[in-house]
Amino acid sequence: MPTRITDNTRAPEPLPIADTPQVEVSVVMPCLNEADTLATCIHKAQKALRESAIPGEIIVADNGSTDGSQQIAQQAGAHVVPVAAKGYGNALMGGIAAAHGEYVIMGDADDSYDFLQIPSFVHKLREGFDLVQGCRLPAGGGQVLPGAMPFLHRWWGNPMFSLFARRWFRAPINDIYCGLRGFRREFYNRLDQRCTGMEFATEMIIKASLYHAKIAEVPITLHPDGRKAHAPHLKTFRDGWRTLRFFLMYSPRWLFLMPGILLVLLGLAGYGLALPGVTLGRITFDAHTLLFGSVAILCGYQSVIFAVFTKTFAISEGLMPPDPRMDRFYEFINLERGLVLGSLALAIGVGLLFAAIGEWVVADFGHLDYPQTMRWVIPGATLTAIGFQTILSSFFASILGMHRK
Numbered sequence: 001m002p003t004r005i006t007d008n009t010r011a012p013e014p015l016p017i018a019d020t021p022q023v024e025v026s027v028v029m030p031c032l033n034e035a036d037t038l039a040t041c042i043h044k045a046q047k048a049l050r051e052s053a054i055p056g057e058i059i060v061a062d063n064g065s066t067d068g069s070q071q072i073a074q075q076a077g078a079h080v081v082p083v084a085a086k087g088y089g090n091a092l093m094g095g096i097a098a099a100h101g102e103y104v105i106m107g108d109a110d111d112s113y114d115f116l117q118i119p120s121f122v123h124k125l126r127e128g129f130d131l132v133q134g135c136r137l138p139a140g141g142g143q144v145l146p147g148a149m150p151f152l153h154r155w156w157g158n159p160m161f162s163l164f165a166r167r168w169f170r171a172p173i174n175d176i177y178c179g180l181r182g183f184r185r186e187f188y189n190r191l192d193q194r195c196t197g198m199e200f201a202t203e204m205i206i207k208a209s210l211y212h213a214k215i216a217e218v219p220i221t222l223h224p225d226g227r228k229a230h231a232p233h234l235k236t237f238r239d240g241w242r243t244l245r246f247f248l249m250y251s252p253r254w255l256f257l258m259p260g261i262l263l264v265l266l267g268l269a270g271y272g273l274a275l276p277g278v279t280l281g282r283i284t285f286d287a288h289t290l291l292f293g294s295v296a297i298l299c300g301y302q303s304v305i306f307a308v309f310t311k312t313f314a315i316s317e318g319l320m321p322p323d324p325r326m327d328r329f330y331e332f333i334n335l336e337r338g339l340v341l342g343s344l345a346l347a348i349g350v351g352l353l354f355a356a357i358g359e360w361v362v363a364d365f366g367h368l369d370y371p372q373t374m375r376w377v378i379p380g381a382t383l384t385a386i387g388f389q390t391i392l393s394s395f396f397a398s399i400l401g402m403h404r405k
Contacts, residue, residue, distance in 0.1 A: 263300025
């Protein structure tokens with residue numbers, strides 16, 4: 001396990017300045033009142049670069065510190081980049097924008113990450129990987145020292161969200177929250193990161209996976225937070241919800257499509273039992289079952305449509321890469337075909353409703369056999385609503401998919 005160096009060591013000679021063309025690696029540290037640990041992190045990064053003969057620079061992206069972190073960074077030989085816009089993602093974007101290296105290593109300045117491990121990341125990047133993610137958990141060969149990670153983060157939140165990342169996005173990682181990582185600067189520019197808060201790191205992994213990037217993991221050791229002046233910035237349940245929300249936003253398949261398909265199937269099953277009036281034992285499926293089935297079909301259909309809207313918008317705005325499945329979908333269901341299908345469903349639905357009205361006329365506008373009449377009215381109302389939704393949705397999806405400058 002790497003030895004931790006303390007803050008009372010003498011600062012080494014500064015690395016090559018940022019405007020030299022020899023910079024290969026830029027180490028970017030977001031900073032918000034990190035006076036307790038900032039110098040230690042800078043010294044470790046400088047030592048790692050120097051001992052491995054890696055031409056590099058240290059950039060401290062200061063997000064409005066009031067504890068003198070800027071002066072500490074400058075005295076230690078780092079380049080300070082002030083970032084006025086608040087947020088973890090904003091700080092990193094500002095620091096990366098000022099970086100000159102071909103590769104960027106990012107890591108928090110709280111001394112929980114050992115910057116002496118930088119050469120392991122650089123080695124992987126030199127092999128051709130686009131993103132090299134650190135892994136603190138034993139599942140990926142890492143180590144968490146006692147007191148370094150809260151219990152819920154260690155045993156629930158991090159493993160759960162890492163599993164989601166592997167299953168939903170096929171990201172080959174075991175520690176999605178690890179903030180020590182490296183990436184090629186050119187690759188980062190292509191990702192077009194948007195998140196300005198703590199979701200920045202998660203967005204990078206999800207987008208990298210969606211864009212089929214070459215991703216590697218490097219096992220690291222997580223140390224206890226070295227700060228004494230203030231508590232860690234992370235909040236367990238708040239940040240956990242923000243992560244789940246972000247996952248769902250980037251996965252319309254699990255947020256909209258799968259629940260929608262399930263509801264439609266349940267509704268159709270209800271129709272299959274209620275239309276012929278099936279009786280199983282003492283249970284009879286009648287008009288009330290038909291009504292519940294219609295509710296499920298309508299809600300499910302709306303959810304499926306939202307999946308199409310979300311995916312179309314995300315691709316058109318560059319939030320997600322083009323998907324051949326969407327291309328095939330639009331080859332089959334374009335605006336004109338959507339209008340035809342919607343109009344057909346609308347016509348059948350209205351026809352069924354008029355048939356029900358016809359029965360009422362035959363009954364001289366008196367009492368009807370409601371269980372029988374509802375077998376016309378409920379499907380008619382359902383098809384009418386679906387047809388109308390399809391017509392409007394076809395226009396809206398076409399508008400979302402329009403190419404804009």
